[in-house]
Amino acid sequence: MRVSLSSLASAVANEGGIGTISSIGLGDPEAMKTEYETMSREALVREIAKARAMTDGHLAVNFMGVLSNVDDLIKTAIREGIKLVVFGAGLPTKLPAVANDSSVNLVPIVSSARVAELILRVWDKHYGRTADGFILEGPLAGGHLGFSKDQLTRPDEFSLDCLLPKLLEVLKGYEDKYGRKIPVIAAGGIFDAQDIARMFRLGASGVQMATRFVCTVECGVSPEFKQAYLDADEEDIVIIDSPVGMPGRAIRNRFLRDLETKEKLPIRCPYRCLTACKAEKARYCIALALLNSYFGDVDHGLIFCGHNAYRIKEIVTVKELITGLLTELAAL
Ligand SMILES: Cc1cc2nc3c(=O)[nH]c(=O)nc-3n(C[C@H](O)[C@H](O)[C@H](O)COP(=O)(O)O)c2cc1C
Known part of the structure; x- marks a missing residue:
C-alpha cells in the first residue's frame, strides 16, 4: 500500500x-x-x-x-x-x-x-x-x-x-x-x-x-518506516498472518509485539476494502496498520519488508x- x-x-x-x-x-x-x-x-x-x-x-x-x-x-x-x-x-x-x-x-x-x-x-x-x-x-x-x-x-x-x-x-x-x-x-x-x-x-x-x-530518497514512505529497515536485524524479520488471508513478511516492531500479547485490537472496518477480510474476526485493520506506518506512526503500524531488509545499511x-x-x- x-x-x-x-x-x-x-x-x-x-x-x-x-x-x-x-x-x-x-x-x-x-x-x-x-x-x-x-x-x-x-x-x-x-x-x-x-x-x-x-x-x-x-x-x-x-x-x-x-x-x-x-x-x-x-x-x-x-x-x-x-x-x-x-x-x-x-x-x-x-x-x-x-x-x-x-x-x-x-x-x-x-x-x-x-x-x-x-x-x-x-x-x-x-x-x-x-x-x-x-x-x-x-x-x-x-x-x-x-x-x-x-x-x-x-x-x-x-x-x-x-x-x-x-x-x-x-x-x-x-x-x-x-x-x-x-x-x-x-x-x-x-x-x-x-x-x-x-x-x-x-x-x-x-x-x-x-x-x-x-x-x-524517492520512496514516499515516512522516514520512520525507512529507519525501521536500517535498524532491523535478521531475527526481527518475521512471518505474520495477514487479515487478507495470506501470510506476510514484516518487521517485528512494537505493533506486532503488542499483537502477541493482546487478544485482538478493536476494529471499526473503515473502508471495506478487501473481499477476503472478515473484519469481525480480523485481529487488526490491515489498511489502517499500513497507513500508520506509511505516515510515520510505526509503533501502531505494520512494516512490510522482504527477507533481506536487514542487509540495507x-x-x-x-x-x-x-x-x-x-x-x-x-x-x-
Ligand atoms: C514494503 C513492501 C510493500 C509491498 N507491497 C506490495 C503490493 O502492494 N502489491 C504487490 O503485488 N507486491 C507488493 N510487495 C511485494 C513486491 O512487489 C516484490 O515482489 C517483492 O517484495 C520482491 O522482493 P524483495 O522485496 O526482496 O525485492 C511489497 C513489498 C514490500 C517490501
Whole structure:
C-alpha cells in the first residue's frame, strides 16, 4: 500500500526500469471512509498523472485481486493510458475481460508453475489470449506471500531457483502456440548483481525488486518506516498472518509485539476494502496498520519488508542504486 507511488515509480522509469505504481488505498484516509471507491479511483488518476509528468519511461500499475474495487481500478488505470497491468493476491481468471484491451500487457504475479498453468489454460480457453509475462515471486519477498506458512518453513524447496525452471517449462507450450516469448520476471530476495545474474542464467528475462527501493530518497514512505529497515536485524524479520488471508513478511516492531500479547485490537472496518477480510474476526485493520506506518506512526503500524531488509545499511537515490547494480552486473 502506497510504498511505490509516482515519485519512486518515475525515478525507476527514468533509469530505464519499469516503475510500478501501487493502486491500493491511495485516497485521503478520512474521505475514503465515506466514499472509498470514488476517492481511491480519483487518487489513482492523480497518481498516474503525477508520474507521467515526471517521466516518459515505462510505468506499470499493481493491483491486488482481493480488493473489493479491483475491477474499477484496473479500468481506471487503462483509461489513463497504463499499458502494463500487474495483478497479484488473487487469481486473475477474468482479467482479460476486465482489461478488455489487447494493447494492454497483462502480467500476473504467481508463486508456482501450477497457478501460472491454470491462468494460461483459462485465458486460452475463454479469451483466446495468453499472458504477456509473469512475475514469479519466491518465498523471500516482502508483503503478502503466495505460500503457506508450512511452505515458508522450507524455503529451499520453494526457492526461486527451484520454481523458475518449472515455470519456464510450463510456458513453452503457450509460447509455441502464440508464437511469442512469455517473459518471466523473478522477484523475492533479489538484492545484488549476483542475484540478478543468477536469475538471468536460470532463464528469467528480468527481476523485480522492492525492499532495496524502500530505502531510497524517492520512496514516499515516512522516514520512520525507512529507519525501521536500517535498524532491523535478521531475527526481527518475521512471518505474520495477514487479515487478507495470506501470510506476510514484516518487521517485528512494537505493533506486532503488542499483537502477541493482546487478544485482538478493536476494529471499526473503515473502508471495506478487501473481499477476503472478515473484519469481525480480523485481529487488526490491515489498511489502517499500513497507513500508520506509511505516515510515520510505526509503533501502531505494520512494516512490510522482504527477507533481506536487514542487509540495507543506507538510504540512497534510485539513480545510485540502479547505477550501482548495473555497474556490478557489468563487472561480473
Ligand atoms: C514494503 C513492501 C510493500 C509491498 N507491497 C506490495 C503490493 O502492494 N502489491 C504487490 O503485488 N507486491 C507488493 N510487495 C511485494 C513486491 O512487489 C516484490 O515482489 C517483492 O517484495 C520482491 O522482493 P524483495 O522485496 O526482496 O525485492 C511489497 C513489498 C514490500 C517490501
